[in-house]
Amino acid sequence: MSGFLQPAEETPEARRLFDEDLAELGYVMNVTKLWAHQPDTMTGLFGLLRQCVEAGGLDLRTRGILVTACASALGDSYCSLAWGGKLAEAADARTASGVLRGDDDGLTPEERALADWARKVARDPNAIGQADVRALREAGFDDGRIFAITVFVALRIAFSTVNDALGARPDAALRTTAPQSVRDAVTFGRPIED
Template structure:
């Protein structure tokens, strides 16, 4: 995998980052499907094709290919209220963290997330953004094998970032 090539130079950093990510998942009480929504929305908003394909595929397994493709395109029709709030929040955190408002946080509370979970899921998005930024800055392109194993709807929805590698 291309990301393995990047992180092989600093495996302890990779392991530490992913240990911290696991802590945020536990603290936020995120389901696998909710993680998929957050990462797919984050990766798409960031323009990171690698994570968008990888997590779009995971979300497709949990929610269906059309739902996953929709999240990657910024369309949340197939999501429940809590998942829509998560997708909107991820896009806000990536797009303009200084532009978030009390109303944005209120949407998360209305969807059932308390303040502790909101901090944890925000940290999760920020850490995923850091991971994507390292991969993107150091040229990690999505692996062909990854893209070939995904539903076509997911692959077609990713029209940003680095092209699939050879």
């Protein structure tokens, strides 16, 4: 069982998702088991995310900042742990745990602007105004990149919302793959599975 749903039927499309996880991680993630109910939807969502990554010029560190800031603002433990670990690899554990706690001291001014933007989009997009967009422009982002970054964050919110609403718990492997400081910073959301 993955979250609150019964296991999905193992179709060829679902098997492909499982095989990708096994090849990359050595296990099948709980979110993959959940999205196996509609593998084409997951493939489509991640295709859209890849388009945003390319249009926004988002490297792994930048994606890590956007996802950890967004996920922690939402209270999503799964993506916070998974991407906090990725950000720790791309930067360091102190920076990753800081972003998860809302402390952006380890970031450049441009990265701080992105973390702040991701939190605003996640928490209250209707409260965003021209001054917030101007802050991104002043940090060096043109309107095309701002759009791509915003869509990236919004799609991550959609992914997290589905996972959280349907009870996906962070994978047990995150107990050892996410640094201790990252695990300590994630005091919200669902607990890591047993």
